[in-house]
Amino acid sequence: xxxxxxxxxxxxxxxxxxxxxxxxxxxxxxxxxxxxxxxxxxxxxxxxxxxxxxxxxxxxxxxxxxxxxxxxxxxxxxxxxxxxxxxxxxxxxxx
Numbered sequence: 001x002x003x004x005x006x007x008x009x010x011x012x013x014x015x016x017x018x019x020x021x022x023x024x025x026x027x028x029x030x031x032x033x034x035x036x037x038x039x040x041x042x043x044x045x046x047x048x049x050x051x052x053x054x055x056x057x058x059x060x061x062x063x064x065x066x067x068x069x070x071x072x073x074x075x076x077x078x079x080x081x082x083x084x085x086x087x088x089x090x091x092x093x094x095x
Contacts, residue, residue, distance in 0.1 A: 047085025
């Protein structure tokens with residue numbers, strides 16, 4: 001909801017207005033910005049980053065981990081997961 005409003009060109013309110021609505025929207029906008037611990041590393045492929053976690057914590061082989069990465073991307077409805085695992089995060093950013 002919030003994202004659609006601001007991506008459609010509507011400008012967010014000026015936080016200096018002092019209204020409750022302005023403060024509420026400011027908090028909502030701040031929550032859209034990803035932090036460094038919740039973001040993917042831009043120099044590593046998406047598949048490698050998912051597979052690395054699986055290899056480390058689930059003791060999977062690289063091939064099994066990459067197959068599982070495709071399954072996970074498919075489960076969250078990422079289009080063409082077989083191709084996405086070979087891409088870098090910057091190519092998949094939402095507009």
